Amino acid sequence: MSFRREKFIPKGGPDGGDGGKGGDVYLRVNDNLNTLADFRYTRSFKAKNGRPGSGQNKTGHGGDDLYIDVPLGTVVFDHDTDELIADISASDQCVVVAYGGKGGLGNAHFKSSTNRSPRRTTEGTKSEQRHLRLELRILADVGLVGAPNAGKSTLLAAVSQAKPKIAAYPFTTLYPQLGVVTVRAGRSFVMADIPGLVEGASDGVGLGTTFLRHLSRTRLLLHLVDVALLSVESLAQEITTIANELSHYGKDLAQQDRWLVFNKIDALPSNEAETKSRALVETLGWSGPRFLISAVTGQGCEALCQAVMAYLEGAEEPGWKGSE
Numbered sequence: 001m002s003f004r005r006e007k008f009i010p011k012g013g014p015d016g017g018d019g020g021k022g023g024d025v026y027l028r029v030n031d032n033l034n035t036l037a038d039f040r041y042t043r044s045f046k047a048k049n050g051r052p053g054s055g056q057n058k059t060g061h062g063g064d065d066l067y068i069d070v071p072l073g074t075v076v077f078d079h080d081t082d083e084l085i086a087d088i089s090a091s092d093q094c095v096v097v098a099y100g101g102k103g104g105l106g107n108a109h110f111k112s113s114t115n116r117s118p119r120r121t122t123e124g125t126k127s128e129q130r131h132l133r134l135e136l137r138i139l140a141d142v143g144l145v146g147a148p149n150a151g152k153s154t155l156l157a158a159v160s161q162a163k164p165k166i167a168a169y170p171f172t173t174l175y176p177q178l179g180v181v182t183v184r185a186g187r188s189f190v191m192a193d194i195p196g197l198v199e200g201a202s203d204g205v206g207l208g209t210t211f212l213r214h215l216s217r218t219r220l221l222l223h224l225v226d227v228a229l230l231s232v233e234s235l236a237q238e239i240t241t242i243a244n245e246l247s248h249y250g251k252d253l254a255q256q257d258r259w260l261v262f263n264k265i266d267a268l269p270s271n272e273a274e275t276k277s278r279a280l281v282e283t284l285g286w287s288g289p290r291f292l293i294s295a296v297t298g299q300g301c302e303a304l305c306q307a308v309m310a311y312l313e314g315a316e317e318p319g320w321k322g323s324e
């Protein structure tokens, strides 16, 4: 609040200027970043305050906005409400995550024909404060698909540092999990484990197929099959069902290369897994690669990962016949 005070000008009138607006906080993409590691140290960010207004009708300066750099692929949640605020997926994306408060109004603002010397002012509004949770979505190179209980999570845990939940009941995995598989120094790929698929998944049966979108940009699908569980005929049926659910979901998945990985060979007497998987590929007319592994004992897992790495690096395909 201020009134004009000047010699020879009696009753100069109100001249208190408005306060400045507080700065906004933005997240913007920095293409040079590829981790969220910087946020481990700096966890609190604040845009500048607006400056107060003052006499002689001076409006306060607005506070500078704050731009926080994040890597492409960052997904932003409100940590308190779990609301998705932004999925930063384009290089030029810049999103406001908290607005600065509005400046207060000086008494000059309230002058009118009936009130020539208002003493009224308003406080500025509070700026927005938010707890954000940032997650970085890594694109996986390889996706694991298969019926519930096939051992997808067990395989991921066996070949990467990931610690997915594993249990002997269907639909243990509720959300996609990622793991980095390091084949040799400096050579690694990202493997995604998603919830199991069942017949009708594309119509929402089980956990549905919404998680398949995480695989839409992978380069290879590993189709895990519990070779110990069912008869050759039932397994052939199950494999076809899952292939159908994949093609139902969309052509990018149906067109992806898919390898059959027969798991749990430790649960069968020696050679039976081999005989059974051979009979299966014959029944299916399958000509693609076939692997035999045990995610629990680790048998065949390294050979599988080596083959995946070679495939991803575009190396010449060694005779894909699995672990014969």
Ligand SMILES: Nc1nc2c(ncn2[C@@H]2O[C@H](COP(=O)(O)OP(=O)(O)OP(=O)(O)O)[C@@H](O)[C@H]2O)c(=O)[nH]1
Binding pocket: 146, 147, 148, 149, 150, 151, 152, 153, 154, 155, 165, 166, 167, 168, 169, 170, 171, 172, 173, 174, 194, 195, 196, 197, 263, 264, 265, 266, 267, 293, 294, 295, 296, 297
């Ligand atoms: N004997 C044997 N059991 C295995 C093997 N791999 C996984 N299992 C068991 O199979 C069960 C299911 O394993 P998970 O890894 O949770 O299966 P999943 O495919 O991730 O299942 P969902 O997440 O429910 O789709 C667990 O009890 C595992 O211990 C294996 O190679 N041999």
Ligand SMILES: [Mg+2]
Binding pocket: 152, 153, 154, 164, 165, 166, 172, 173, 193, 194, 195
């Ligand atoms: Mg699982």
